[in-house]
Amino acid sequence: MHQNLLKNITTVEISTVIVDEIVDEIFIPWEVYQAIYILSRSYLEQSAINLSLWNRYLQLRRQLELAYCLLLIDASSAQYNRLLVEEIKRDLPILSQQNVDWEKIPTRLPEPIPHSRNSMSQVNQLLKERQFIDVLQQLNKRKIALDRRDRILRSSSHQHNITDTTYAQTSLQLNGKIVNRYDQAILGRSDRNLLLQLHEQSTATGEQQWRGLVKFILSLVARQ
Known part of the structure; x- marks a missing residue:
């Protein structure tokens, strides 16, 4: 069972979206x-x-x-x-x-x-x-x-x-592969640095939580 859990969390994907209203x-x-x-x-x-x-x-x-x-x-x-x-x-x-x-x-x-x-x-x-x-x-x-x-x-x-659409997306994998995707619409925006900074902060937080989860699952597997 733990092996199946580990298989399902080998990749984490963080997407950042701007919305008019949080619903x-x-x-x-x-x-x-x-x-x-x-x-x-x-x-x-x-x-x-x-x-x-x-x-x-x-x-x-x-x-x-x-x-x-x-x-x-x-x-x-x-x-x-x-x-x-x-x-x-x-x-x-x-x-x-x-x-x-x-x-x-x-x-x-x-x-x-x-x-x-x-x-x-x-x-x-x-x-x-x-x-x-x-x-x-x-x-x-x-x-x-x-x-x-x-x-x-x-x-x-x-x-x-770029409202209501994913403008930045980062995929992290256990094998070290990192994939970044950006909506072309943000490239010409004057606030693009702020938008990218927000996504970078979200990615750092998501990665930290993901690594903690992976570490926890590995500890469970090691006990078997």
């Missing part, structure tokens, strides 16, 4: 599930989502489908379905790829707003799966970022505005 982002599993479940090309078109973001939104839907399928073939999961194992294993190579072929596969996800009590029970049971909830939380964070980006792209007046 608590409450995670409600069913609402997030519904919001990602309905993502499709027709939905994105009807919602007038910026075309440049379509693929990223659809990848959220693909990953939701993939997460559920993996539970269906996991014998230790309450979602395990022996009758679907072979069928799903045939689809996994497609679901694991970032291409359009996965959209041709009929969804196996239970409808968030079902037509029967039995279907509602399926959704409730699915949302009790810790592994699935973890995936849902990660997808939710990415969707929030995409929604913010879409709002910016909708307004030409925000073309050079």
Whole structure:
């Protein structure tokens, strides 16, 4: 178990975002599930989502489908379905790829707003799966970022505005690799030094906490 924990924290990513207002982002599993479940090309078109973001939104839907399928073939999961194992294993190579072929596969996800009590029970049971909830939380964070980006792209007046978008991002890995990414919009700003300083401070704090967590996990592993 400790080895699995260590595997999941080998990388830390610190992102800095400027917002007009700090709003608590409450995670409600069913609402997030519904919001990602309905993502499709027709939905994105009807919602007038910026075309440049379509693929990223659809990848959220693909990953939701993939997460559920993996539970269906996991014998230790309450979602395990022996009758679907072979069928799903045939689809996994497609679901694991970032291409359009996965959209041709009929969804196996239970409808968030079902037509029967039995279907509602399926959704409730699915949302009790810790592994699935973890995936849902990660997808939710990415969707929030995409929604913010879409709002910016909708307004030409925000073309050079970095509000509500990640303007700086740093990824740290245990092997020593450090990756820094910066939004091009900050390069021409008069306050760019202040913005970069804020991100640098956030990175230093995040790195310190991360290293402390890694040290703690390693100490647990050493006791085994």
